[in-house]
Amino acid sequence: MAKKIVAKKSNRTAGRSAKKTGNDAGKTAASNRYNLETLRPPRGSRKRKVRVGRGIGSKLGRTSGKGNKGQKSRRGYSRRRGFEGGQMPLHRRIPKRGFRSPFGKEFAVINLQDLNAFPAGETVTPDLLRAHGFVRTRQQVKILGAGELHNQESAQRQKPAAHL
Numbered sequence: 001m002a003k004k005i006v007a008k009k010s011n012r013t014a015g016r017s018a019k020k021t022g023n024d025a026g027k028t029a030a031s032n033r034y035n036l037e038t039l040r041p042p043r044g045s046r047k048r049k050v051r052v053g054r055g056i057g058s059k060l061g062r063t064s065g066k067g068n069k070g071q072k073s074r075r076g077y078s079r080r081r082g083f084e085g086g087q088m089p090l091h092r093r094i095p096k097r098g099f100r101s102p103f104g105k106e107f108a109v110i111n112l113q114d115l116n117a118f119p120a121g122e123t124v125t126p127d128l129l130r131a132h133g134f135v136r137t138r139q140q141v142k143i144l145g146a147g148e149l150h151n152q153e154s155a156q157r158q159k160p161a162a163h164l
Contacts, residue, residue, distance in 0.1 A: 108135040113147025120151040 052064035059065075066073040082089045114134060118124055126141045135141055 106139055107142035108137060108139045109142050109144055110134055111144050111146040112149045115143075116147075116150050118151065 050060065051058065052060040053062070055061045063073065071077055082091055084090070108129075110129060115124055117132070118128075122128075126135065129135045129141060
């Protein structure tokens with residue numbers, strides 16, 4: 001017996017050829033409105049939590065994806081910062097030198113010969129030194145005794161040098 005081949009009509013063309021009446025158009029607009037029955041969260045925003053240790057069919061059964069034995073598979077494991085698996089960590093292998101005091105202050109250093117740039121009889125203040133570009137930061141000023149002072153001027157210093 002020969003089989004009879006029947007061509008199927010597509011559903012796509014059927015919907016396009018039918019014209020909507022005025023009543024049908026109002027129903028589609030009303031169905032697009034939101035109400036409590038049609039509210040849904042966006043797709044992908046609500047993800048189910050992964051349940052581990054619930055059998056081999058879940059792909060996360062038995063060891064729950066943590067591998068076999070060892071410290072990293074145990075409960076509550078967290079590696080400390082800089083840990084290298086028992087090897088001497090880098091911060092302990094590198095040699096240390098010196099000491100930096102947490103309370104130490106840095107001073108902007110000015111020598112006596114630098115004060116010769118100011119006219120005689122003028123009082124040199126830290127703000128004046130900043131204005132002329134001798135000091136660039138808001139640090140305290142320290143005057144050292146290198147060189148000779150030719151002009152007669154007074155200087156307000158915040159920190160005297162040890163050898164003055």
